[in-house]
Structures are given as structure tokens and as C-alpha cells.
Amino acid sequence: MSTAPAAPKKTNRIGLEVLPYRGGKTTLxxxxxxxxxxxxxxxxxxxxxxxxxxxxxxxxxxxSSKTPAYFLSQSHGFNAVHGRAPAVATGALLGNHTLQCVxxxxxxxxxxxGIGQFMHMLRRNVPLTYIIENNGVxxxxxxxxxxxxxxxxxxxxxxxxxxxxIDCCLMGIELGATLVARxxxxxxxxxxxxxxxxxxxxxxxxxxxxxxxxxxxxxxGSTKSYAWMKDHEEPLHEVDFVPGFSEIEVEFEEGExxxxxxxxxxxxxxxxxxxxxxxxxxxxxVEVLHEATRRQExxxxxxxxxxxRANFTETLDMVDVPLATLPMERVRPTKQVLEQIIEEFx
Amino acid sequence: xxxxxxxxxxxxxxxGSLPGExxxxxxxSIQVGTVxxxxxxxxxxxxxxxxxxxxxxxxxxxxxxSNIAGLPTWxxxxxxxxxxxxxxxxxxxxxxxxxxxxxxxxxxxAPGTAAVYDAPLNLNELRDDIHxxxxxxxxxxxxxxxxxxxxxxxxxxxxxxxxxxxxxIDLEEMRKALYKQFGEKKKKAAxxxxxxxxxxxxxxxxxxxxxxxxxVEPMDKTAGKLILDGNTAAALGCVFAGVTVLTxxxxxxxxxxxEALISYLGRFRHDEETKKATYAVVQAEDELASIGMAIGAGxxxxxxxxxxxxxxxxxxxxxxxxxxxxxxxxVVVDVQRVGPSTGLPTRTMQGDILSNAVLSHGDTxxxxxxxxxxEECFTMAQDAFDLAEQFQTPVFLNMDLDLGMNNWMxxxxxxxxxxxxxxxxxxxxxxxKLGGFARYKDVxxxxxxxxxxxxxxxPAAAYFTRGTGHNERAGYSEREDDWIHNMDRLNRKxxxxxxxxxxxxxxxMEGARVGLVCCGTxxxxxxxxxxxxxxxRGMNPSWLRLRAYPFSKELEEFIDxxxxxxxxxxxxxxxxxxxxxxxxxxxxxxxxxxxRYYGGLPLDARTVTDEIVRQEGL
Numbered sequence: 001m002s003t004a005p006a007a008p009k010k011t012n013r014i015g016l017e018v019l020p021y022r023g024g025k026t027t028l029x030x031x032x033x034x035x036x037x038x039x040x041x042x043x044x045x046x047x048x049x050x051x052x053x054x055x056x057x058x059x060x061x062x063x064s065s066k067t068p069a070y071f072l073s074q075s076h077g078f079n080a081v082h083g084r085a086p087a088v089a090t091g092a093l094l095g096n097h098t099l100q101c102v103x104x105x106x107x108x109x110x111x112x113x114g115i116g117q118f119m120h121m122l123r124r125n126v127p128l129t130y131i132i133e134n135n136g137v138x139x140x141x142x143x144x145x146x147x148x149x150x151x152x153x154x155x156x157x158x159x160x161x162x163x164x165x166i167d168c169c170l171m172g173i174e175l176g177a178t179l180v181a182r183x184x185x186x187x188x189x190x191x192x193x194x195x196x197x198x199x200x201x202x203x204x205x206x207x208x209x210x211x212x213x214x215x216x217x218x219x220x221g222s223t224k225s226y227a228w229m230k231d232h233e234e235p236l237h238e239v240d241f242v243p244g245f246s247e248i249e250v251e252f253e254e255g256e257x258x259x260x261x262x263x264x265x266x267x268x269x270x271x272x273x274x275x276x277x278x279x280x281x282x283x284x285x286v287e288v289l290h291e292a293t294r295r296q297e298x299x300x301x302x303x304x305x306x307x308x309r310a311n312f313t314e315t316l317d318m319v320d321v322p323l324a325t326l327p328m329e330r331v332r333p334t335k336q337v338l339e340q341i342i343e344e345f346x
Numbered sequence: 347x348x349x350x351x352x353x354x355x356x357x358x359x360x361x362g363s364l365p366g367e368x369x370x371x372x373x374x375s376i377q378v379g380t381v382x383x384x385x386x387x388x389x390x391x392x393x394x395x396x397x398x399x400x401x402x403x404x405x406x407x408x409x410x411x412s413n414i415a416g417l418p419t420w421x422x423x424x425x426x427x428x429x430x431x432x433x434x435x436x437x438x439x440x441x442x443x444x445x446x447x448x449x450x451x452x453x454x455x456a457p458g459t460a461a462v463y464d465a466p467l468n469l470n471e472l473r474d475d476i477h478x479x480x481x482x483x484x485x486x487x488x489x490x491x492x493x494x495x496x497x498x499x500x501x502x503x504x505x506x507x508x509x510x511x512x513x514x515i516d517l518e519e520m521r522k523a524l525y526k527q528f529g530e531k532k533k534k535a536a537x538x539x540x541x542x543x544x545x546x547x548x549x550x551x552x553x554x555x556x557x558x559x560x561x562v563e564p565m566d567k568t569a570g571k572l573i574l575d576g577n578t579a580a581a582l583g584c585v586f587a588g589v590t591v592l593t594x595x596x597x598x599x600x601x602x603x604x605e606a607l608i609s610y611l612g613r614f615r616h617d618e619e620t621k622k623a624t625y626a627v628v629q630a631e632d633e634l635a636s637i638g639m640a641i642g643a644g645x646x647x648x649x650x651x652x653x654x655x656x657x658x659x660x661x662x663x664x665x666x667x668x669x670x671x672x673x674x675x676x677v678v679v680d681v682q683r684v685g686p687s688t689g690l691p692t693r694t695m696q697g698d699i700l701s702n703a704v705l706s707h708g709d710t711x712x713x714x715x716x717x718x719x720x721e722e723c724f725t726m727a728q729d730a731f732d733l734a735e736q737f738q739t740p741v742f743l744n745m746d747l748d749l750g751m752n753n754w755m756x757x758x759x760x761x762x763x764x765x766x767x768x769x770x771x772x773x774x775x776x777x778x779k780l781g782g783f784a785r786y787k788d789v790x791x792x793x794x795x796x797x798x799x800x801x802x803x804x805p806a807a808a809y810f811t812r813g814t815g816h817n818e819r820a821g822y823s824e825r826e827d828d829w830i831h832n833m834d835r836l837n838r839k840x841x842x843x844x845x846x847x848x849x850x851x852x853x854x855m856e857g858a859r860v861g862l863v864c865c866g867t868x869x870x871x872x873x874x875x876x877x878x879x880x881x882x883r884g885m886n887p888s889w890l891r892l893r894a895y896p897f898s899k900e901l902e903e904f905i906d907x908x909x910x911x912x913x914x915x916x917x918x919x920x921x922x923x924x925x926x927x928x929x930x931x932x933x934x935x936x937x938x939x940x941x942r943y944y945g946g947l948p949l950d951a952r953t954v955t956d957e958i959v960r961q962e963g964l
Contacts, residue, residue, distance in 0.1 A: 020805065053807060056646075056800045069810055069822070076800035078645060079812040080638070081664055087635040091642020094591045094626040095650065096801050117638070120631040319622045323590040324647030324799055328766050330624050331588030331649070333614045335761040341582060341610070342758045345572035 013049035013245060021046040023070040028063055033185030033211030034133045038070045040188065041102075041131075044195040045072060048243060056099045058089040060114060063140055063213075064106035064133035083114020086121035089128055090312070096322035097313040100199070101128035108138050111147035111166040118168070122175035122204065127311040129198040129205045130177075132168050133185075135213035136224035143216030154221030167293070168208045173285050173304045178203035178311075180285070180304040184229050185211040190300060193239040193268075197302065200243065202263035203311045210298060223296075234292060236277050236301035240269035260305055270302060279305040370559045372402045372427040374438035376509070379451050381444050383415025385499035388527055388539070390421040393506050394753065395523035396515050397425050398573055401565035405431035405870075406753040407948055412598070412691045418447045427565060428877075431755060432870030433948040439513070439560055441505050442469060443483070452476065460558035462508055477558035479550070481508050486549055490541040503539045507546025512554065513562045517547065572720070572756045576749035579720035580679060581606035582759065583727025584651060585614065588766050589677075591650035593628045593639035598691050599747040600653040600681040607653075633658035637665040637678070644669070644676040645811060647771065647799035649731050653679035656698050657688070659705065666740050667706025668813045670836070673786070673795065675734035675769065678702075679727070679743040681750040684946045693946030694747035696866055696916040702742040703895050703925055709833060713843050714742040714895040716865040717749065720756035722893070729848055732767035736846070737794060737839060746916070748867045748948040770796045774804040782806040785820040786832060793839035840896060847894035850901060855880075855888045860962070861908035862889040863901070865922055867948065868914045874951035875958070882955070883964050887912075895925060905934045912958055918944040 011017055021042045026035050045055070052074035059065035061082035068077040080088045085103045093101055110118045110132050121130070136149040145153075148168065149161040172180040179201045183191045191209065198205035210229055212218050218225045223232075237258075242250050244265030252259070258270045258278065270279065278284060285304040292299035319326070376393070380386035387408070394406040402425050411417035424434045440455060442448035442463040449472060452461055457475040465480035483501050491500040503524075510520050521540060528536035581603050584592075592611075594604040604627075611625045626643075630636035636652045643650035654662070659680055669676055682697045684690035689697075702714045713733055717726040726743060734741040770790075772783055777798065783806065786795050798807040809820040816832065817823040851869075864872045869891050879885040890904045905911050913923040920940040927935050941957045943949050 051803075053803050053805075054801060058642075074805050074808045076798075076808050077810040077812075078642070079810065079814065080641075081668055081813065084634060084638045084665065087630070087638025088642035088645070090628070090635075091591065091593060091639035091644075091648075091650065092646040092800065093642075094593070094628065094639065095643035095646025095648030096799070099646070099801050116631055117635055120635065313626075316626050317622055318626055319617050319620065319624055322647070322801065323624065323626060323643075324801075326588075326590060326624055328588060330617070331590060331615070332586055332762070332766070337614050338582075338586065338759065338761050342572060345574045345756075346570075 012046050014051060016046075016052075018042065018046050020052050020074040021072055023068075023073045026070045027066065029215050031214040032063070033135065033209075033213070034064055034067050036185040036188075037131065037133055037191070037209055037211055038067050040191045040195055042071045043192055044199060048196055048199050049245070050100060050199060054098070054100045056089070056092050056101045058085045058092065058101060058103045060085040060105055060109040062106040062108050062138070064104055065109065067104050067133070083109045083112070084117055085109065086114065086117040086126070086130075090121065090124070090126050093126060093128065093313055094316075095324040097318060098322055103128055103130045105130065105132055107132060107134045107136060107146040107148040110168055115147075115166070119171065119175055122172055122177045122206070124312040125176050125178055125204045125309060127203055127313055129195070130207070132206070132208045133211040134168070134208050134224070135211050135217055136222070137213050137217040139213050139216055150223040153223045156216060156219055167289060168206065169303055170286060170289050172206035173282055176204075177206040177304070178306040178309050179205035179302065181205070181302045182208045182210070182298070182300045184233050184298070184300055185209055186226060186229065187233070187300065190235065190239050193241040194302060196241040196243065197239070197262070197266070197268045200241075200262045200264050200266040201307070203306070203309060229298060232296060232298050234297040234299050235273060236288065236299055236303065237273055238271040239301055240271065242267045242269065260307060262307055268302060268305065277301075279303060368559060369561055370438070371561045371563050372425050372565060374425060374560045375434040375436065376423045376439040376441065377437045377451075378421045378441040378505070379444045379447050380419055380421070380502060381415075381446070382411055382413050382417045382419040384502060386419070386421065386443070386502045389502040389506050390423065391753070392503070392520060392523045392527050393509060394423045395526070395573065396510065396520040397423065397562055398568050398755065399519040399523060400516055400562060401568050402427065402562060403429045403431060403567050403755060405755065407433055407748070408752060409947065410692050418444050425562060427567070429567065430870065430874045430951070432874055433950045435950040435952045439509075439558070441509065442467065443502065443505065460512070460560060462505060462512070479508065479512065479554050481505070481546070481549060486545045487542065490545045491538060496538070500539055500542045503542035504546035507543040507548070508550040508554070510543070511547045511550035512556055512558070513560055515562050516564070568755065570758065572758060573753050574720050574756060575602070575751055575753055576717070576720050576723045576745055577603035577681065577751060578606045579723035579756065579759070580717070580727045580743065580745065580750070581610060583724040584731075585610045586724070586762055587649065587728040587731040589625065589649050589651055589731065591626050591640065591643035591648040592652070593630050593636045593643070593650070594652050595630050595633050595636045595654065595658060597655045597658050599683055599751045600655050600679065603653045603679060603681060603750060633661040634665065637662040637676070640676045641665055641669050641674050644674045644734070645800070649735070651677040651679065651731075653681065655681050655683045656685040659698050659701055663706050666712065667708060667710055669740045670706065670710045670712060671813055672811050673738040673797070674740075674811075675738050676740045677727075677730045677734050677743065678740055679745065682744065682746040690946045692747070694867070694916070694948055695944065695946065696746055696868070696921065699744065699865070699917070699921040700924060702744050711840055711896075712740050712742055713737070713847055714744050715848060716744050716893055718866050718869040718891065719749075720754050721759055723749065724759045726848065726893075728762055733843065733847060735769035736767045737843060738769060738797060739839070744866065746867055752948070770794060772796050772798050772807075774802055774807065777802070777804040777806050784818045785809040786816060786835070787818040788835050792842055793835045794842075844896045844898050847896065847898070849898050850893055851891040852900055852904060853889050854907070855886045858886055858888040859909045860885060860887040861904055861911040862887050862914060863892065863904070863911055863922070864889070864914040865892040868916055871949040871951045871954050872914050875954035878951055878955045879958060883959060885962075892922070897926070897929070901926070902930075902934065905930070905937055909937065910939055911937050912939045912941050912961070914941045914949070914954055916943055916949050918942060
């Protein structure tokens, strides 16, 4: 597959070439939106200078879930059970909270079979990046509707969806995710900036990326096609990301942009388009999403951002080193402790 | 044999049993019928502990409904000088406190049983072949408990005093047991309840004439022993196994295991300097999530576990197949209850022996450990973690409600002397030396591959974990040879567990032609039944208690050395027998007979004996 635009021998801030950020050859269809997302991920991790060995790539089952094999070849990956990547990822972070975790899922994984786990991951604000490669259909089983399909959307077979779609961004905002964004696999600039913000964010980032399925859902009548997105994408703002390690002075005009500082010193810049938008206002975030749906627009950008709430592993107050690496002396109490306990049962 | 209240003047002289009847000492069962939520658990535990403190072997079994308050509940205490601590089918001494069940309880008694009852129930009108002891509980509780709303709870302590007097239980031991039960922080409550015990005793002393033959006399058979439930013991085993991650979902009868574990972790597993936790506990949203998290944590290198019961096991099926196939260590404690479906959630059954052993679709099998006592809950919880990490696979600790939630006498637990077995994990230094590794390659000829943990700082550390077909290098593969090669290695790995898992407990008897085989809590009924068959029928059978699946050679030898082997199961479908049949030769299978009980109560010896006698045509 074609990957990052980096030239050979060029290295990032930790001295690595782009190669370890790449993965195996994609087996998805040519033109699949998911491949574009994979490319943006490779760029984002490379440019952020993330150490590949710190990353854990998790997924469920489906076309989207195959993609962790296509990036970060020097990171551990786990392609688990359909819809259950949130639990596995949460468990991995319990075992080692220093891991930098990314979950790649699809709309079947997230909005149907795994919706329970998705919702509880949101409640917990598990510190990871959760990407939904959303194409409105089940690809691997040949094109059935998923639960994110819009009302009136038509399958190739002519079947029209009559049921209300599940909006994963609305759920994210409602249930406790601390960075909620929507993007489009074809919007390179915006998606890159959002992914970097998610990597820097100290909490759960949910990124719903409309990612057209060229084989089963890219025809006239689909609301998840390239053509539909071209006509209906409505960016909330222009997103820029300035990493904490960058020494570039950020210049912007007062009243034209908003700056949100993240935990690690990185800054998210949101440049005003038609209206000023405050992503820290949860009620407003819900309102603009509903409003966009009413107008048949696909609102993209960083819809909600809370940089203050403690994440799940922080609330567990674990020791600093990963639980997985604790030696026996730190996990097996002494003989005196056992004798003390036994005395309580005499 | 009808004993009615007698005038106080006659009370000073405590009468013995009826003339001609033999005294029965330290060999009887007491059943207390109460209403759920009436605080009777405290009274029952105090009664049981008092007998235990007098040196008499005891066991206590709580037969409770799936309900918080209001439905009938029974508590059975067995005192046995021979040390039989299984359930005794026959009731020798009844305390009938629940108006709803009292009449039926009395009608079911064998002639000659003793019955203490709440006087207004007039149970003495029902039969004339029972030793009746009426006690006006409401009249007695009012003066000792001025606060009316507490009377419901304190009322039950009165029967402790009555029974103590009738059975000759040392009152000082009862006082100690009561104050221990309430603990240092509840001195006032203890005093109030002790007042009720004394009131009961005083009433009995002045008003009741003992006519039944049952007595408790001091022995020396419980010195140094403990009383605790199996869930607490298993939780302690997990603590000393160095568990670092517990993810669970509440379900009877395993919840108290998780709660005990959380309490011990909170007390003993915080860093001395920073006070931070050396563990993580998550109450998950369901069992799909609890096993998923435990597997994720095991993958990351934690000593991780979940605990559940049958319905949870059903939900975990898909994930367990993944952990088996992707070779991820995780411990699943299954405290079995009665199924299928919601079944009898507060009753006991060995219902998941088969499902533990072969859970999930496709070709799977898993090691299963069968603890039978609190001490084994403690040691086998540790074995389970060691086996899981050594063999990189899910391990089941197969308990049941009887073991998990009832009170058992136990020897003190030995402090684990062996270091933790963490299995074949390559760190960055080892990878540097080796230059790389193949995740699913059998390097050492024991079928156990090497693994690395996420977060290992080495370019060769990473591999891709998947539930899909894979080759030795963990790459995706649909090739026939890769698939077969891998499945055969998994099978060899399982075969190697036969000698590593805890071996059976075997008791050969001189000249025995018949053998008995069981696992878990069937142990107590089988041992007692063996003695009954020996004493009453001259059979003298041998017996073998399985402690783990896969089975070891000793089981085959045992079958070979007997003409007939009765396999005792606490389920309808003879699950332990079925598991044996799956791997036995036709010659051995031909020797196997089945004894099954599936009524939801802890197995008793008489049921086993009767069935063997029937099948033997004796």
C-alpha cells in the first residue's frame, strides 16, 4: 500500500524512519476509506514521534478490525472478538497503564454487537483513542445495513433503511468521552490534526470517521458515499494541532480562533468558519449535532473536548509501574500477614 | 414424648433422656427454620461456633432462597465426632421459628426427633412422637430488648440459649462465639444479644424437661482449626498468588468471593511508601466484559482473573475460545449453582464440569481444578495462576455454592513457599540475545511457545495476536498445514498438563472390588458413604477424588484395579463420568457406573449409599 509522504532516510523527532510506523500490506478493497485512515495514522504516530513499542493496537472483527495489521509493525496488536475490543483494551490498560492504546473499530463493532461495551468504555473515560471506521454497512458479510445507516439510505439491492441511525458522537458526548470528533476519511488535513490531538489527549477520544465502502455502499442513494460526503460535509471549524514538543510560536487572531491546551502541553487550534464554536460546551455540542442531522449535513471537526476529567486508570490509583511487571515481593503479602488473617478465623 | 412447660419448681433438676433411650453424643444434626432477613444467620453461626469451640467437628449449611427478606430459609448444623462434615439427610433436632414452614417441617421429621418451636404455633398438636419444646419467643424478647424494631433480630438469639441448655453446650463457649461474631466494634449489639441468649437459657432451665437423647460433650478434635467459607479461602489464595487484576460481574454464588478479595486487596496490597494499589479491580458491565478485560490484562502480562457462576460461563464462551487459541493466561473461578437458565440460583450443583472443560466452539479444552475444601481453595487458586501462566491458557477453578458460601472447618493454610510461575516471557534483553522470536513456535519441545508483553522496548518484541488462523510467526494464515500444525501443538500442550496439574487423592482399600470416584464437595458424602457401605454392607470400597482435569494416569490405574467404579456426580447428566468417558478405553468405560444427585442441596452420604446398594443388588 502507499503510505506516509515522508521521504526515505528522513527521521522523526525520536530518530526513527517511517518504516516501523508502517505495517503489512492491506487486504482491503482498492479505494476503501479505511486505507486512507491507516495512512493518516501512520503519519500521525510518525510525526508525533510516538515510540512504537509503547503502542497497543486493538480491534474487534470486521473490515476495520483488520487494519491494525497495516500500521505500526513494531507495536503489539490484538484482533479480538466482534464488538469486544473495548473490554480487551481496558484490560490491557489495567495490566499496563503506560501503554498508548488505539482501538480501531467499525460501525458494526461499535453501534451493534459491541454497543454495550462501547457505552461503558465511554462512562469510564478509558484513556485510549477509539476510531470508528464508519461506512454504514457490514462489508465482510457482503453489504447488510449497520446501525449507523441513515433513514432513507438505500442499499445496492434497493432495500431502504427505515430505522433511526445511532450517532456514536452523540453517545460519546452524553456518556463521558472527553474528546469527541467526527471526520471524513477523504479529509486528510482535518483527520491528521484530529488524530494527533487524540494521541496527545489524556483520556478517551472517540473519532467517528465516515469511511466509504467502495464495494457495498458508494452508490447513488447511499449517505456514506464519497459523492454524498463531498456534498454534505460541513466542517465546524478548521482544526490545527501544535504538539507540545514544538517550539513554533502559535499565531492567531483574537476572536477568530480558539485554543485548547491538552495535558501534555499540546494545543488544539480551532479556526472559526461561519460561526464561533466552543467545543467545551456539552449542551451546545449535542445541539449542533442534532441541527446538522436535521439539515442532512455531516458535521465534522472536534465536537467536544474536556481536558480536565481524570481518566479511568488514574481513578484506580495504581502504582506507577505497570501491574504486569510487579515482582513477587510486591504482590505476595508476607507470612505474618497470612498468620494475622488466619487468626481471624479461629 | 410430649414435653410441655413444667412448673419452675421442677426445673432445678435437669432431667436426662427418657428411660431406656441411649444418649446420642456429638453425632446429630440441628436444623433451624427461619425467615430470610431476620438475622438468624448470626444466631446460627454462634450456635455452630459454640459446638466447634467445644472441640466437636461441625459443619454449617445455609439453605437460603433467592430473596433478600421474607422467604423461608433453613440452616443445618451437623456435629460429628467421627469428623463427617457432609450434609446429613436426617434431621435430629429442629428449631421451628418460621410460621410459614413450621408445620411442614414438623410433619417431615422422623419419629423421635426433637423440636423447639415458637409456642403460639401449637406444633405439639400435630404429632405425638416428637420431643416438643415450646418457647414463647415474643414474651421473652420484650424485656431483654426494649427497642421494638430490634426485636425481630434479637429474637433469634433466644433459641441459642434454649438449645444450649437442652444440648448441654458450654455457655462460656457460646458467650465467646457471640462476642467474636459481633467483633470489637459492636460491643453494644453483642451485649443486647447475649441478654437474649441468657433469657432463652433461663426459660429452658425453668420450664423445659429434656426428653430427647442428644448431647454435646467436649472433645479435642477442632484444636487449631479454622471456620470459614470457600469463597473467602479462594479469595485469600488469589491474594497470595499475587493476583493483580480482578474484573468481575456480580452473580450469586461468586459475588462474595470478589467482595472478600476486594477487601483483602484493600487491606494488604498497597505500596508501603506511596500507598498506591498493586492491583486493579473493575466491576464490569457484564460477563462478556469481565472476561474480555481479564484476557486483555493477561495479554498485557498481569495475573488476571474473573469469578462467576454458570450463566456467566455461558456468556464467556466465545472469549474463552479466543484465549485458548491465542494462548493467553487467565483464571476463571466458577462457583457453580443450579442450572440450566436462572435455575436455582441459591442452590448447589456441579453443573459446569463439562462446560468448563470444553467451553467455546471448535476444538477446545481447558484445565479445570476441583478444590474440595477451604484449604484447597487457597492452594488451588495459586495453582490456577501458575498453570495459566506456565501454559498460557485459561484455567478454571471449579467450585460450587456449597463449598463457596457455606462454613467449613479447615486446617490453617500453609504459606506458599514456591515462587510464582510466570511462564515463558521474553524481555528486551532476552530478545536482544536471541535476535527475535516466533510467537507460536515450539522451541523447547514442550509445546509451550514464548511470548512477549506489549510495552517491551525492543524492535523485535511485537507480534499480532489474533483469533484467526495463524502460523508460527503469528501471521495470518488460512493454510491447511499451518492450521493442523498449530492445533496439534495446542493438543500436545494440553497433554503435558496431565503431569503438572494437581494429582488425585487416592485411597485404596484392602481387597476392594468396588471403587468410588468423585470430585469437589462430593468428597464428604463419598467418604462417609464408603464407611457406611463398609459398616453396613461389608463392601469396603476404595475411593479416588479427582483434583484436576486433564486426568492423570492414577485414574486409569484405579479403574484397572477394581471390578466396578461408581462415579459420583452432583448433576443429572453425569458430567464427570462423561468427561472420563471422553478419553477412556472401551474396557475401562465398561466398568464405570453412575451415581447422580441433582436436587440442589449439598450431597449427603445416605443418598450415595442407597444408590450403590441398589445398583449392587445388595
